[in-house]
Amino acid sequence: MSKMLERLKEEKVVAIFRNIEDQYADKAAEALLAGGITMMEITMNTEGAAGMISRWREKYGDQAAIGAGTVLDLDMAKEAVDAGSEFLISPNLDEAVVDYGLKKGVSVWPGVMTPTEIVRAWKSGAEAVKVFPMGTLGWKYLAEIRAPLDKIPMMATGGVDLDNIADYFKAGACAVGMGSKLVNLDWVRTGRFDLLTDKARQFAEAAKSL
Ligand SMILES: O=C[C@H](O)COP(=O)(O)O
Secondary structure, three states: OOHHHHHHHHHOEEEEEOOOOHHHHHHHHHHHHHOOOOEEEEEOOOOOHHHHHHHHHHHHOOOOEEEEEOOOOHHHHHHHHHHOOOEEEOOOOOHHHHHHHHHHOOEEEOEEOOHHHHHHHHHOOOOOEEEOOHHHHOHHHHHHHHOOOOOOOEEEEOOOOOOOHHHHHHOOOOEEEEOOOOOOHHHHHOOOHHHHHHHHHHHHHHHHHO
16 A cells, blocks of 8 residues: 555545635645645646645645645646646546556546446556545445445545535545535635634544544
């Protein structure tokens, strides 16, 4: 198992930064770090994502793992790795991205939905998958697919919040990806970084207790 997957299993929460404006990004990252969240995913459809990744590696790399999300294809994977991403996450499965990550020694956790996609991802060399969109599929779906596919680590992403996070871990998730409920852009844009820290603390504590 890669060091990054070990870390994911230990930390259990990846914070997803999507469409955050560069001017607020560092304060938001610091607010989450203060609350105990240390795995940060910047989605590649965020303006200036690559620059943010490089900067965060430099500024927070000793405390946080910084990776890229919404890595849809090989070009995006190359851009993300060149910027310093330590892991790559996607909503989809592109075997070329998995292969590239393996060659570069960067963890790739592709997005999957069906059992066929999960097994395809696993056979292509992905050491874990992101089951997405979890909020629509629901925790019972996760519990059912884990019966035959229990050896494949799964991160639940999409719609995860404090009132359902326990369900996903009980259903067998090894981690969760959390976007809008954790990196709340209304709070960010109105400077309420203390709320981000409080929420981060609650999620980090909830995840570690499960
Ligand atoms: O890629 C994943 C999603 O952006 C996360 O969705 P969320 O905002 O419901 O947590």
